[in-house]
Amino acid sequence: MYDLIVVGGGAAGFFGAIHVAEQRPDLKVAILEQGNKVLSKVRISGGGRCNVTHAEFNPAELVKAYPRGEKELRGPFHVFQPSDTVAFFEARGVPLKVEEDGRMFPESDSSQSIIDCFMDSVNTLGIHLIKNALVVEIIPVESPVHGKIWEVKTKSDSFHCNHLLLATGSSQKMWNLLKVLGHRIIDPVPSLFTFHITDTRIEGIQGVSTNARVELVSRELPGKKLSGAIRTSSKRSAGLTSEGPLLITHWGMSGPAILKLSAWGARILNEYNYRFRIRVNWTPDYHQEGMYAFLVEVKEVEARRTVFRTCPLEIPKRLWRKLVLAAGITPDQKWAEVQKKQLQQLAAQLTSTEFLVEGKSPFKEEFVTAGGLDLREINFKTFESKxxxxxxxxxxxxxxxxxxxxxxxxxAWTGAYLAARAITGSEN
Known part of the structure; x- marks a missing residue:
């Protein structure tokens, strides 16, 4: 009989178990992991460096990074936020550092530091780590001694506990078990994915990265008018615009600008079956009319030089040359020879290039889904089921x-901490 069983040997599961065991050393705690390895996602996160948290310490701003959960996490982040995460790891000999974009990693630049921290804590605190324990059934039972308890069945064993913390990530098997218990599951769809695009304007320049603004246009093919139904969808997603570094890859586009758009648009892009159009502004400080006016000035100053080799903007030269060609300007054409229509086309290519997205690929460093347990069924002061x-x-x-x-x-850290605090009765 355990006081707490944690199902899931990942980040949230370990964090919750450790906090319970530290706050109440008298409690008997176990972690059940379905496989023979634990903390797998921690190991691969951030390219093997483990992106532990983000250096945003204002809860009101922090919640804006969550397409699903923004409203619900505001209160929890006032209790446990990134500064608390930093303090947790530093107290255990794992100092964190902040990178320019706000991401925080262990100073060692190795996820092994986080894994070692967790494993050392589990061993020191006497937490039972049980591997190869795939949970197949969860049953609430009445005990004459303990009252309501939980029976957790695996393929080969049966465990009992007073408190049960489920931290299994995006597990369809666990969601199915929760449905049996009466919980509602929001069907999962992929989030954080890259875009498959085949287009001569980005062909052969993989590895180019630049700051850009990306906007969802529609799910229709280029040149077709929007139908009434799709226009409604477009209005619903009017805010579906993202800005940040955009990376051109062998298969299309990636980078923070694309990943953010995929996260915020996870459900609508799923409805579109991942076939839709985007509009890219490679120079977010300009709109099309302003860019045209700027290019007219450049034409006067750089009259004798070729457009192809004279890039007046802070964008990669390889990208500039692709867009110049797309505007119908030849490689040997001088600025003085460029026609008004060609300048207008170049301004359009720079500020509002449209691309057809024909599919997706999961972002290799993070495997995230939009969906899961209905948030209306959770008490976010304790992360307990209602x-x-x-x-x-x-x-x-x-x-x-x-x-x-x-x-x-x-x-994961915040939810596990609040659950642990409620389990141990240390909310106050």
Whole structure:
């Protein structure tokens, strides 16, 4: 008989178990992991460096990184936020550092530092780590001694506990078990994915990265008018615009600007079956008319030089040359020879290039879904189920997900901490 069983040997599960065991050393705690390895996602996060959290310490701003969960996490982040995460790891000998974009990593630049920290804590605190324990059934039972308890069945064993913390991430099997318990599951769809695009304007320049603004246009093919139904969808997603570094790849586009758009648009892009149009502004400080006026000035100053080799903007030269050609300007054409229509076309290519997206690929460093346990069924002061006492949740098992940058881990830390605090009775 355990005081707490944590199902899921990942970030949220370890964090919750460690906090419970530290606050109440008298409690018997176990972690059940379905496979033979734990903390797998921690190991690969951030390219093996582990993007632990993000250096945003204002909860009101922090929640803006969560397409699902923004409203619900505001209160929890006032209790446990990135500064608390930093303090947790530094107290255990794992100092963190902040990179220019706000992402926070261990100073060692190795996820092994986080894994070692967790494993050392689990061993020191006497937490039972049970691997190869795939949970197949969760049953609330009445005990004559303990009252309502939980029976957790695996393929080969049966465990009992007073409190149950589920931290299994995006697990369809666990969601199915929760449906049996009466919980509602929001069907999962992919979030944080890159775009498949085949287009001569980006062909052969993989590796080019630049700051850009990306906007969802529609799901229709180029040149077709929007139907009434799609126009309604477009209005619904009027804010579906993202700005940041955009990376051109062998298969299309990636980088923070694309990943953020995929996260905020996860459901509508799923409805579009991942075939839609985007508009890219490669020079976010300009609109099309302003760019045209600027190019007219450049034409006067650089009259004798070729357009192809004279890039007056802070964008990669390889990208500039592709857009020049797309505007119908030849490689040997001088600025003085460029016609008004060609300048207008170049301004359009620079500020409002449209691309057809024909599919997606998961972002290799983070595997995130939009969907999971309905947030209306959770008490966000404790992360306890509103349907069942002593049943808690943390991490991506909930219908919470974030853009890339350490935010998904912060959700895991915060939820696990609040659940642990409620389990140990140390809320005050």
């Amino acid at each position: 349907l069942h006492e002593r049943l808690y949740f943390a991490g991506e098992i909930l219908n919470i997900d974030a853009i890339t940058g350490g935010y998904n881990f912060q959700n």
